[in-house]
Every structure is written in structure tokens, then in C-alpha cells.
Amino acid sequence: MRRVAVAAPARVIGAQERLAYLLLAPALLLIAALIFYPVSSTIATAFFATDKLGRLTSFAGWANFGALGADPAFWQIFRRTFLWTAIAVTVKTIAGMAFALLLNLPFHGRRVVRMLTVIPWALPFPISAMIWQWTYNSEFGLLNHFLSQTGLWPHPPAWLAQPTTAFAANLAVDIWIGLPFFALVFLAGLQAISPEFYEAAEIDGAGPLSTFVSVTLPVLRPVIVMASLLSVIWTFNDFSVPYIITKGGPINTTDILVTHLYKTAFQFLDFGPASAIAVITFATLLVFSLLYARLYFREVE
Amino acid sequence: MHRKLALAAIAMLCTGILALPAQGGGAVSIKAVWMEYDARFNTFWQQLKQDFEKTSPGITVDTVVVPWSEGHDRLVTWIAGNQAPDIAIVGTRWILEFNKMGVVEPVDTLFPKAFLAKFIGPALEARISGRLYGVPVALSARSLYYRTDLIKTPPQTWQDLLTVAQQANKPPDVYGIGVSGKKFAELTEYVYYLYGNGGDFFVINADGGYGKCRVNDAAGVEALQFMVDLANKYKVTEPNVGENDRGTLQDLFLAGKLAMIETGPWFGGMVQERAKNLQFAVAPMPHNQGKKQQTLLVTDSIIVFKSSKHKDAVVKFLQFAYDDPRRLEFDKDFGMLPTETSVSQNSFFQTAFYKPFIQQLPTAKPWPLMAEWSKVEDVMWNAVTAALLRAKAPQQALTDACREIDQARGVK
Numbered sequence: 119m120r121r122v123a124v125a126a127p128a129r130v131i132g133a134q135e136r137l138a139y140l141l142l143a144p145a146l147l148l149i150a151a152l153i154f155y156p157v158s159s160t161i162a163t164a165f166f167a168t169d170k171l172g173r174l175t176s177f178a179g180w181a182n183f184g185a186l187g188a189d190p191a192f193w194q195i196f197r198r199t200f201l202w203t204a205i206a207v208t209v210k211t212i213a214g215m216a217f218a219l220l221l222n223l224p225f226h227g228r229r230v231v232r233m234l235t236v237i238p239w240a241l242p243f244p245i246s247a248m249i250w251q252w253t254y255n256s257e258f259g260l261l262n263h264f265l266s267q268t269g270l271w272p273h274p275p276a277w278l279a280q281p282t283t284a285f286a287a288n289l290a291v292d293i294w295i296g297l298p299f300f301a302l303v304f305l306a307g308l309q310a311i312s313p314e315f316y317e318a319a320e321i322d323g324a325g326p327l328s329t330f331v332s333v334t335l336p337v338l339r340p341v342i343v344m345a346s347l348l349s350v351i352w353t354f355n356d357f358s359v360p361y362i363i364t365k366g367g368p369i370n371t372t373d374i375l376v377t378h379l380y381k382t383a384f385q386f387l388d389f390g391p392a393s394a395i396a397v398i399t400f401a402t403l404l405v406f407s408l409l410y411a412r413l414y415f416r417e418v419e
Numbered sequence: 420m421h422r423k424l425a426l427a428a429i430a431m432l433c434t435g436i437l438a439l440p441a442q443g444g445g446a447v448s449i450k451a452v453w454m455e456y457d458a459r460f461n462t463f464w465q466q467l468k469q470d471f472e473k474t475s476p477g478i479t480v481d482t483v484v485v486p487w488s489e490g491h492d493r494l495v496t497w498i499a500g501n502q503a504p505d506i507a508i509v510g511t512r513w514i515l516e517f518n519k520m521g522v523v524e525p526v527d528t529l530f531p532k533a534f535l536a537k538f539i540g541p542a543l544e545a546r547i548s549g550r551l552y553g554v555p556v557a558l559s560a561r562s563l564y565y566r567t568d569l570i571k572t573p574p575q576t577w578q579d580l581l582t583v584a585q586q587a588n589k590p591p592d593v594y595g596i597g598v599s600g601k602k603f604a605e606l607t608e609y610v611y612y613l614y615g616n617g618g619d620f621f622v623i624n625a626d627g628g629y630g631k632c633r634v635n636d637a638a639g640v641e642a643l644q645f646m647v648d649l650a651n652k653y654k655v656t657e658p659n660v661g662e663n664d665r666g667t668l669q670d671l672f673l674a675g676k677l678a679m680i681e682t683g684p685w686f687g688g689m690v691q692e693r694a695k696n697l698q699f700a701v702a703p704m705p706h707n708q709g710k711k712q713q714t715l716l717v718t719d720s721i722i723v724f725k726s727s728k729h730k731d732a733v734v735k736f737l738q739f740a741y742d743d744p745r746r747l748e749f750d751k752d753f754g755m756l757p758t759e760t761s762v763s764q765n766s767f768f769q770t771a772f773y774k775p776f777i778q779q780l781p782t783a784k785p786w787p788l789m790a791e792w793s794k795v796e797d798v799m800w801n802a803v804t805a806a807l808l809r810a811k812a813p814q815q816a817l818t819d820a821c822r823e824i825d826q827a828r829g830v831k
Contacts, residue, residue: 169520170516170519170520170790171498171499171520171522172499255662255667256658256659256662257657257659257671257674257676258670258674276658276659276661276662277662278601278659278661278662279600279659279660279661279662279808280661280808281808281810284661364601365601365602367601367602367661367800367804368600368601368661368804368808369801369804369805369808369810370801381797384492384495384496385491385492385793385794385797386793386794386797387495387516387793389499
């Protein structure tokens, strides 16, 4: 049997449609110039050797990636970035939920507290990082002064002077900055839950915990998924906190991929390897986002 | 109708965007990038700009002041983006790297001979293969600052230094001597101990070039071991060495918490301004017993970028900036040593404060001049900090560092 090819009706772009494209054109051009061009040029640079100005000199194939793979320091930083992201996002999600539940309770001054909660998120991140750098200072900083004066910790460590404490100190600041975002997004989610659900749960004799597990969490699920996905991307790429507070030190022990990338590019002028790090970061986050989205949509279905 | 309006709007938007880069034509404008020196006041550059513009109609100076710790990376970003300024202050040690990029104009043909003849020998450091690539702007030698209320006789050798530090050390109120373990724009204080122990960073090849890394030899390791012992064995430093860089060590001294600190001449003015009651004096940098006294000499230079379209205006501006009264003003404001013979004879420099600095100049040694210096410095910082934090023994740390440095420089 012969299939009859049905010719699609010749599409005439209507005047209105043309106007739409015309109006979109400046924005599309800007997106192409500001996103598509840098991304593709970075990907290209990752496969080339460059001079100290970042101009491509010769095709290098996978050599930049190979050199990174053979560098134990890179793997250390790669693993550390995952650890950094995992701890920070987990804590932010759980603590953000706790905060949201508290802020959802009726109490006097709730509006003021809600507003105050936003402050760490509303401040420019580099400024927060600078304030914390001074707060952590072991000689002049508020934190150790407070800890030792109140007797809570008579001899607190010099936080930024040792690798482990410096890493923890950086994490704490990242969490401090990111927490309000979770708290507010979750709070908005909580307020959108119809009181009828809770009434029904109460009639069924559910306690607070089982209400939370079987009513609040399932309804909030999409919000939790989106907030934590965004936070993974932001935390993975958090430059201002580790770069300003410790500059990745001591001994590069607080470097994460993005600070390592910056140093490779602008301190050592190795633009090829730096672009390779950028491509790896991009690919890692892309794969993660795709898996995450797939998991999420499958569950929703 | 709507369509016509929309089209008109787009057309206007486009012309608007196109018109943007066309601003400010006509007069010659020089973009100058200055680095932020530790200073009592930072009005020098603004004043210079105003004075110059008054006497030179038609030329304006666009001044950008950048902190030292960001200076290198910012310049690189500008250069890479084809946005290099006309002139910039750089650490002379950066010039090799910039020259390798092919962006630095030699200054020996740009300026008249008489202009370059003003400078004292050690200041003209920016020579590469016989050409001069930078006009000296700042010169410093490093010395030991000590509190005269705590220390009567300044130490001359490391052995004296340890004794004096032990006597003055009264933690947590006062620590004997400051040692920094946090990365800074230069490798303080390891270089002072290295040079004061007859050590060096690289073997010098027969042709004068830099060969293999040698900080892991006896002199280099002994220097680092001494720093580590000050911090960990004798505990005469501030306890949190990993947290401090040169800047915060200076803050500690100003707060009265250090009996001794090793830094440059600018710090004298800072003490007078910020800690008036602190009694201090300056002495030559201590050295290991039996070794030659030697300290670090640092010069900063002004480079002219090849891409500058107004080199005549640049030359005119710098000649204006380099008259003696202005240079004296610069040295006073920023606490630098004189770079010109005529300025060095000024009575301002004939004081007890400046004596140790000037006295050390003839034997003082500069940083190595190499294109890979920022990588070398980063690796060295990691080694020094690792030893100070006891993550590695000094010998191990420096051997690892040398391996990494030689590998990065492609030296076998």
C-alpha cells in the first residue's frame, strides 16, 4: 500500500507572529552574546592549548582533561566540592524546614522575626563573607571573644588557621547565607497547604509527627525538590565564601572547583586547564540536574 | 499601527545601543591603574591627577586604585579582555609574565636618557635581555621592627632573635615575633629567612638564567625549620600563624600584641598614624650566625602597555609625576625608599628610622624575575604553611615544592 504523503499546509508567518519574533530578537541576541558565546568559547578553549592571554594556540584534544585527571590535587578538590555541597545543602534543607515550621506558628512579633530571617540572604554575599572573616578572627573576632567570655568554650580554636576548622567555618557561612532562602520558600509552601488537610489528619487521630510525615512533607515535596536543586547548583559554585574568607587556604584545603578554576585561570594564566575545569563543573551539574529532574517527574507521575 | 510603533521603538533602541561606545571622544584620556599601598592617606593619586590636568589641558587621567592582593589578577583580566590600561603599577616580578604575553612596551626608548639617569642602580630592576621594561616607582627593603619598651638591644642573628623573642613573649598579651602562614601577594616571611641564611630559590645557570629549584637544600630547609621552631617548638609567635598574612600581622603589632615584626618602610608611617603611643625602632633584618646579612629588596615599576594609543601623553604625564617634590611626597605618603639619587639626598631620609633600610640596600637581593613566578609563589606558600601547620616536615614540604615547581617550569 502506498502511503499518501500529505503535504503540510504551507505555513505563512502571520504579521503578528513576525512582530513577536522581531520583538524577541534583541533579547535572543543578548542571550546569544552573553550566554551562548561564552559557554561555547569556554568549551572550545578546554580542547586547546592557549597562550598566557587565553588565545588558542594549538589543538590539544583531551590533553587538558588528561592533565587534570592525573593531578591528585584536582581529585581532592573535586571530592571536597561534593562533600561541601552535600553537607551544606542537607543542613540548609533540614534547618530551613525547621525554621519554616517555627515561623509558621502563631506568636507575637512573628512578622518582625520573618523579616529578620531574610537578612543573611538579602546582604550581598561578598560583604557577608568579609564580615564573617573578621568574626572568625581569633585575636579580634567577636565569635571567639563571645565563646571564651561566656565560658561556653574557654579556649576556642583559631578557626581559619587550621584546615579542618577552616573548612567547617566556610561551610557554616555558606549555610548561614543560604538558610533564609529555604526557610522562606518552605514557609510559602506551608502557607499554601489547605487547613482542611490538617483537620482531616486530626480527625484521623494523627499526632504532630505523623501529620508532618504524611501531610506536610508530601505536599511540600515539589517545593523541597526545586529549592534543593537550585541550592545544589548555587552551593557547588559558591565562590565568594571560600575565596573571601580563606582564599582557599590554608594549603588549598578550602578550595572547591570554582575557586580552583579561578586561580588556574587568573592567577596562573592556564586558560586551557581552567576551561576544562569549567566544562567538568558544567557537565557535573548538568548530569545531576537531569537525573534529579527525571527522578522528580517520575515520582510525580 | 501597533506594529509601526513597535518597529519605531526597536529602531530607537538599536541606535541607542550603537551610540553607547561613542561616548567621550575628543580629548586624550590616559587610563592609569595604581596599586593601593599601605598608607596613612590615599589622596596622592587624586592630587597628582588634578595637578597634571590643570597644567595639561586636553589630557585627562582616569585613575583606578586596586588593592595589591587583587592587582595581578585584575590586570590579567583586563589584558585578556583587550581592556588594558595605558599604564599600571606592577610588582617588578610580574613584568616577565606580562612581557611574555607581549603587552609591555620597553621604556628605554620611550623616555629621554636624562629621565632614566635619575634613578639609583638597585631601582632599575625591570631589565629583561638588556631592555628596560618599567619605570621604578617604589623601592623597599625589609627590616625588623621591634618594641623599644620590651626590647633594649635589637637582635642581629637568628640566635639573638630567638632569645629576645623568648624574653618578650608574654602570651596572650604579647607574642615574641609575628610569622604569617596565610597566602599574600608576596612570600613573607620565608624569603627573609632564606636570604638571611645564604639560600636562594633557584640554581643560576651558566647563562644567567634560572635553573632547578633549590629551596630544598640545606640553607632553604634550615630557614623553614627555624620559622617552624619559632612557631611550634619555642612558641614565641602568635598562636594562629595559619590565619595571618602580612596585613593582619601588621594589625597585631599595631594592637600591641607583637614585640617584633618583619616588614617594609611603609609600616613606620602606619604606626605613627594608628598607634601613636607605641614605642618602636627599626633594625637590619637578622641573619643566621655565620651567614651574610641580607634582606629582600622589592621594587615596583610603572609599565606602559603596548596597546596604549597615547604614549606621548603618557610620557608627558610621567615626566610631570617624577619631579623631585612629587617623588618625595610619594615616598613620604607611602613610606617608600627613594628611587632617585637627588631625592635620596633629602634630609627626610637622613634619620634613624631610614638608616637601617638604606644601609641594607647595597647587599639586598630582589625576587627572582621569571614568568612563572605566581605559580612558584603559590606552591611555596603551600609548602611554608604545610610546615608551619605541621602537615609536613620542612624537608618534605620543600622537596615536594621543588618537584612541583620544576615540573611546572619544565625544568629537568
